[in-house]
Amino acid sequence: MEFSSLNKMFALLVLLLVTLTTLVLGHGTSVGFYGKTCPNVESIVRSTVQSAVKVNPTMAPGILRMFFHDCYIRGCDASLLINGSSTEKSAPPNAFLRGFEVIDAAKTKLETACPGVVSCADILALAARDSVVLTGGCSWKVPLGRRDGLVSLANDTADLPAFNDPIAIQIKKFAGIGLSTKDMVTLVGSHTIGTAACAVFSYRLYNFNNTNRPDPDINKAFLPQLRALCPNGGNPLNRVGLDTGSVNSFGNSFYNNLRYGRGVIESDAKLWSDRRTRIFVKRFLGTMPQTGSRFNEEFGRAMVKMGNNNVKTGKQGEIRKVCSAINRY
Structure with a gap:
């Protein structure tokens, strides 16, 4: 076999290994991730956010800030949304966050449309983008495919930026x-x-x-x-x-x-x-x-x-049934 043919076979093998590793370990997200499994995901989230912001305009900055606070801790994995006395949501830096009910409402609709498919982390990422658009900002394509985290600790919020940080x-x-x-x-x-x-x-x-x-x-x-x-x-x-x-x-x-x-x-x-x-x-x-x-x-x-920093994809984490609690198996 010629040397060039061996090189091509080796390159194909490497590509196959990288692809399998991505599927198993969960590296990366992609635009249109739910194209076949839940094609209406973006319109469902958008209409939910739109209804909420129409009633209460402060929901837009609230959801956007929620996305930031979630992504700072363990990546964008919706760990902020979990209820509990010692979770991120309960910590002082998150005391004034608002918009949790909007994410919950979108999740409820998506569980009806395509149960067990769309993560709360992806809902929050889409809702943050829609909050910007609804207040006059420009849109962007949101890569999807995140999975929801299994850990949420109040102590981790010490890493959040503070209002008086140098x-x-x-x-x-x-x-x-x-x-x-x-x-x-x-x-x-x-x-x-x-x-x-x-x-x-x-x-x-x-x-x-x-x-x-x-x-x-x-x-x-x-x-x-x-x-x-x-x-x-x-x-x-x-x-x-x-x-x-x-x-x-x-x-x-x-x-x-x-x-x-x-x-x-x-x-x-x-x-x-x-x-x-x-x-x-x-x-x-x-x-x-x-x-x-x-x-x-x-x-x-x-x-x-x-939004792509340290995300969980593939087999990592889970797809929560409700955004405020880890699944019980």
Whole structure:
């Protein structure tokens, strides 16, 4: 047999082994994964999210944030959705999350349409994309095929980014899940439709770093607005939009606010004051359509990258019957 023929046979053998390994161990996801097993999965999730957001617009940022928090811990495996006293859902960093009932509703419909087929992890990934689209952002193709995780521990949430993390810590945390500084700055742009409780940032308004003065990074004209929304000694649970004037509209205006000292939470404000992140913020500045398009394109790309980090596929994990509990066999 000729040497070239042996090379071809060896290459085919390697390809076969890689394919079998992927099927057994579960590496990777793909667009159209449910094309034959549950062809209506995307329309079912979309209509469920649409109905929820129509009734309560805060569901859109809630679901998007839920996806982030899930992906940070053990990959995007819906471990955040599991009920229990010591699960991720019960931990303080996840106390203000909303939208769990929307994912549950979509799961119920999908269990009727194609029982035991679609994972809660994939439902959450689709719902996050649909939440962006429903608030004015651009769509992207979501690779599917994730399986649901079997472990959910409250202690793991210590790894989540915090509202007062220095830039170096933020960069390190994002790098820990395979995301670059550019990815980080892009994904934080999701705050364009987000809100925060006064308890998360009011220290910046009155006694920053025990100085009895406000954070100097806050625009002096913006400070009275924030103080009116979060008076000293007021209700710490009052919520404030993170993108002034655009709380329900997905777009790049969030970055323009950062440039002018109108970042609400400290970790956001630092994106402009630190040169390592300012370079990427500048990419999304401006009001021209092409700038907004650039942000939307980059955001979709970063979402796919994050959504594929450390996922469970193939024979890993399971397909939950209900999203709030691990299957009992």
